[in-house]
Amino acid sequence: MKAIRTTVHTASFVTLTALLCLAGACDDPIDAPGPTEQPPGWQDEVALATVDDVNPAPDIIEFDLTASVENLELTPGTTTPAWTYNGTLPGPLIRGKVGDRLIVHFTNNLPEPTTVHWHGLRLPNAMDGVPHITQPPIEPGGSFTYDFILRDAGAYWYHPHVNSAAQVGYGLYGAVIVDDPNEPEFGDELILVLSDIGLTDSGALLPPDTGGEFGDLFGREGNVILVNGRVNPLITVQPGLRQRWRVLNMARSRYYTIGFDGQTFTRIGNDGGLADAPVEVEMPVLIPGERADLIITPTGRRGSVTQVQWIPTERGYGSLFNRVPEDLFRIEFADEAASINDELPTVERDIDPIDTTGATEVDVEFTIDDEGPDGLEMGINHVPYAEVVPFEARIGETQVWKLINDTDFAHPFHLHGYFFQVIDDNGVPVLPLAWRDTIDVPVGHTIRIAIDFDERPGTWMFHCHILDHAALGMMAVVNVTE
Numbered sequence: 001m002k003a004i005r006t007t008v009h010t011a012s013f014v015t016l017t018a019l020l021c022l023a024g025a026c027d028d029p030i031d032a033p034g035p036t037e038q039p040p041g042w043q044d045e046v047a048l049a050t051v052d053d054v055n056p057a058p059d060i061i062e063f064d065l066t067a068s069v070e071n072l073e074l075t076p077g078t079t080t081p082a083w084t085y086n087g088t089l090p091g092p093l094i095r096g097k098v099g100d101r102l103i104v105h106f107t108n109n110l111p112e113p114t115t116v117h118w119h120g121l122r123l124p125n126a127m128d129g130v131p132h133i134t135q136p137p138i139e140p141g142g143s144f145t146y147d148f149i150l151r152d153a154g155a156y157w158y159h160p161h162v163n164s165a166a167q168v169g170y171g172l173y174g175a176v177i178v179d180d181p182n183e184p185e186f187g188d189e190l191i192l193v194l195s196d197i198g199l200t201d202s203g204a205l206l207p208p209d210t211g212g213e214f215g216d217l218f219g220r221e222g223n224v225i226l227v228n229g230r231v232n233p234l235i236t237v238q239p240g241l242r243q244r245w246r247v248l249n250m251a252r253s254r255y256y257t258i259g260f261d262g263q264t265f266t267r268i269g270n271d272g273g274l275a276d277a278p279v280e281v282e283m284p285v286l287i288p289g290e291r292a293d294l295i296i297t298p299t300g301r302r303g304s305v306t307q308v309q310w311i312p313t314e315r316g317y318g319s320l321f322n323r324v325p326e327d328l329f330r331i332e333f334a335d336e337a338a339s340i341n342d343e344l345p346t347v348e349r350d351i352d353p354i355d356t357t358g359a360t361e362v363d364v365e366f367t368i369d370d371e372g373p374d375g376l377e378m379g380i381n382h383v384p385y386a387e388v389v390p391f392e393a394r395i396g397e398t399q400v401w402k403l404i405n406d407t408d409f410a411h412p413f414h415l416h417g418y419f420f421q422v423i424d425d426n427g428v429p430v431l432p433l434a435w436r437d438t439i440d441v442p443v444g445h446t447i448r449i450a451i452d453f454d455e456r457p458g459t460w461m462f463h464c465h466i467l468d469h470a471a472l473g474m475m476a477v478v479n480v481t482e
């Protein structure tokens, strides 16, 4: 991958009113701009646990990570035996800067084998956490050390790759944020881990095969939506003061469309950091595994509370039937006059389009067949994962993959270990240019992506990130060789 240059122009401006006030000519304090900081404790309800870095070196983050079942109160008055990293749901936030080394001493205290996959991170194949491919499953009581460099700024996440639909569904996931020290301050940061969990009224975990074949086909959405592990939490904001939301979808199957009445977002980035241009969007969509980097200036009546909503997303046959918006989280506006922001720093990330001249074209079709001894069989090109025939790529080769979906359900495609660029969607060019590792392939769509297979050989997985589809075989691998 070529070096990425980021150019930033920051300009401040002060309104005429404020200037007059500064000059002492302001006699109406009601019109004075509000505070320039968020209220104290504004995001305490969604605070994420962090890791305990035991390494004194400034560019090494070293810590213990333990998966175990812990009793948590996820819905009021109930106890859920959640599957957790370091006892919390979501697991602790891991945060570093580009170039830092991550050393994770992982221990499995779960009742079954697991691994840790680092979603979106360009790491060596041996660190990718895929059982039987990059490492043996880590048995109960076993341990494994993950050790790699954080190469690219962006928002990533970690989760198991063994029995993933169940283990992720039970709560095993956490965020990894990699900072670019040269990036400007876009606004007050809020990290939002979106997920869901299937619970009974008393808080017990629903079985991972709830809903039978329908659950398999639609992908199982938990009946309780969580934001940073909390049900409909409250965030208190200073009206009119700009924020940067780093949103990560860690649900096993649920798509999230974010509805924030009357507000508009500026989407500045996706999976692998900033896009090459910002986009205005009213209701951002995040498919399973995807991340969004959003700028928003919440405006509302001082002292009022607004509900941010999950909006049903069209993702194929029957996916909108009987669905209504659900609560995501609440925003309370502080009882203060609206703030005045500095101008938003210009987002100008130069991303060179991958040169696809002479690139190998590869068909990757999502398939659902009702053949086979077990009834429903999902696969890639009609081949279920149990019978996988590896795709092939050479180091330094550029390939164009045609992601084809003629099934009745949308499929979120995810490639391990490499970013890709989206070329077109049913022949229509897709902009802005961005580094992606997860992309929705809606019903009836063919999406072409360009992949540069860089210097990291190995067997890399790609699959549908509706984890119930992956479990039924909608996964494959690509052998990247010298």
Ligand SMILES: [Cu+2]
Pocket: 410, 411, 412, 464, 465, 466, 469, 470, 474
């Ligand atoms: Cu799928």
